[in-house]
Amino acid sequence: MNHKNFKIHSLGTPTVQSPLQLSKTKGDGVFNFISEDDRVLHDISTSNLKEYSSDHIEAMSMEKAGPREKVFFEAKETTAGIVTCGGLSPGINNVIRGIVMSLHYFYGVQKILGVPYGYEGLIPKYGHGFIKLTPEHVKNIHEFGGTILGSSRGAQSVPDMVDTIEKNKINMLFTIGGDGTLKGADAIGEEIRKRNINCAVIGIPKTIDNDINLIDKSFGFETAFDIANPIIKDAHNEATGAYNGVAIVKLMGRDSGFIAASAALSMPVVNFVLIPEMSFELEGENGLLEALKNRLLQKKHAVIVVAEGAGQHLFNATEQQKDASGNVLHKDIGILLKNKINEYFKTIQHPITVKYIDPSYIIRSAPANANDSVFCTRLAHFAVHGAMAGKTRFVVGMLNGKFVHIPINEVTNKRKKIDLEGDFWYSVRESTGQLFKI
Ligand SMILES: Nc1ncnc2c1ncn2[C@@H]1O[C@H](COP(=O)(O)OP(=O)(O)OP(=O)(O)O)[C@@H](O)[C@H]1O
Ligand SMILES: O=P(O)(O)OC[C@H]1O[C@](O)(CO)[C@@H](O)[C@@H]1O
Ligand SMILES: [Mg+2]
Secondary structure: OOOOEOOOEEOOOOOEEOOOOOEOOOOOOOOEOOOOOOEEEOOOOHHHHHHHHHOOOOOOEEEEOOOOOEEOOOHHHOEEEEEEOOOOOOOHHHHHHHHHHHHHHHHOOOEEEEEOOHHHHHOHHHOOOOEEOOHHHHOOHHHOOOOOOOOOOOOOOHHHHHHHHHHOOOOEEEEEEOHHHHHHHHHHHHHHHHHOOOOEEEEEEEOOOOOEOOOOOOEOHHHHHHHHHHHHHHHHHHHHOOOOEEEEEEEOOOOOOHHHHHHHHHOOOOOEEEOOOOOOOOOOOOOHHHHHHHHHHHHOEEEEEEEOOOOHHHOOOOOOEEOOOOOEEOOOHHHHHHHHHHHHHHHOOOOOEEEEEOOHHHHOOOOOOHHHHHHHHHHHHHHHHHHHOOEEOEEEEEEOOEEEEEEHHHHHOOEOOOOOOOHHHHHHHHHHOOOOOO
16 A cells, blocks of 8 residues: 655745735635645545554645645746647647646736747757747637647757756746656756756646556547547447448557547447457457357457557567657557458358458547546646646646646656456446456
8 A cells, every 4th residue: 555645846935925816715705725735635435544544644645736825936037838749639739728828817927938849849959949829829729639839759858958948048847748758857857956947847647548647537538539439339330231240440549448448438339348458369268259259149240449559469579669759669459350350250161341440640639529628728727826836847637536736757657557457447348248358
């Protein structure tokens, strides 16, 4: 059991009165400033709470996010920067918009710089320059997918990036990205600490894979499986439209299967969900092919949803390929499944029709759905409140429905994965009726 209480780094004691007209007393109908000792429990199940209290041990908790009465920065002298890195995710523009609007209108920060093309934009040799961001500039950007700033993968020199921060007197850098971006943000934060510069570094976890540890969800994830939902419905039509029709849908999810599992639960016509967390076999009495045969004998059609990182153990070991950031590039499990299924049913002389659907980038390049839009705007506002208070090297995230600050290194030291013994995966198996051995 973990009893850690995460402490957030700070640039110094906040001494400036917040310009926000908030309250300090309950019951007056006005939202209150958040006090520094307000925390959110990590595990809210009562059985664990009992255990904590009987041991006189404090339960693990996170600092609550929100506006502070005293802030660290004088708005008029503050320069903010925003950078977006890694793969696209629905909602990036909503977050950019939310940061710009809240810095400008809530706190009066005038100078906001957009950093083009990810961390590359902090390296002068690329010559990308900065984009000046104003409310006028960002007012309509939530209507579009992608990122208005552009993104990139690939390592950049941390001291060189901090040189740029120092030279341009940036006082707060909002980094929007996945685990790699957040590791980069923490490294930048450490270099800033060594140089004793007044610059806060804030992470806003973005990834359709939902693989960031300790938080309820990353933004973009819900929109991604929302887009996959009607694609699975169409796949089901393809499957039922042929005698012994099999439709395979491959969805993104490099190391965690949340998109595949959630999409399948949201469109409950799926019979098999294959995710990176499970180690399934194709052949043998407990394998997928035997289970698929039984399914076709009974129902004459089947739908398989597979995450891109699933079944990598089924490929012959060859040299691993990596992208510019060092992320392993997976082999195409969808094509392998299609070929193996066709071969197997040919061998047993069982006629089938296989349709392979790979929606790929389509699920991540669209604008955020309504729920993600709400989430992104709120994340942006909470990120700005934390930054103005002089907090640094933290991510803003949702934990048990509340917004919290978590030290960046605590969310990057482990990847969030589906617990095969947990209730979420059990719900997936209940929905699919997936019984073959995992
Ligand atoms: N430890 C690190 N120190 C400095 N920079 C890093 C570190 N890890 C990753 N980065 C940088 O962060 C940026 C984004 O990383 P990456 O391409 O892995 O995307 P990501 O943020 O993990 O998003 P996605 O979920 O799309 O993979 C890259 O420029 C990468 O070089
Ligand atoms: O092809 P790209 O842009 O490098 O990214 C692909 C990867 O990015 C993700 O969409 C996460 O951002 C993964 O699901 C996928 O494996
Ligand atoms: Mg990553």
